[in-house]
Amino acid sequence: MFGRLTLPQLLFASILGIAGGLYIYQPIFEQYYRDQMELKEKLKLAQESEEKKS
Template sequence: MLRRLTLPQLLFGAVLGIAGGIYIYQPILEQYSRDQKELKGKVKLLQESEEKRN
């Protein structure tokens, strides 16, 4: 009664798992990317304002 999974079934399951993970975590990764870009912009502005002071 115990059947093993065939290679195509394993590959299909792996692809579905990876695609599902990307689908679920995509909004989190996009938010992280936006936050990092925003922080880089703020750091650049702070550096420019410090250079003007000196």
């Protein structure tokens, strides 16, 4: 059906591939999260200063 690999072997290889990809790209995901938090803080500060002006 799948050649020489059994279904459990394919599932195991798929899980390892996904986990490996997440491990490799984890720093990129963390940097994106930090950047988003910084943008939210800047936006919040800008809104607060806007409210104080008016």
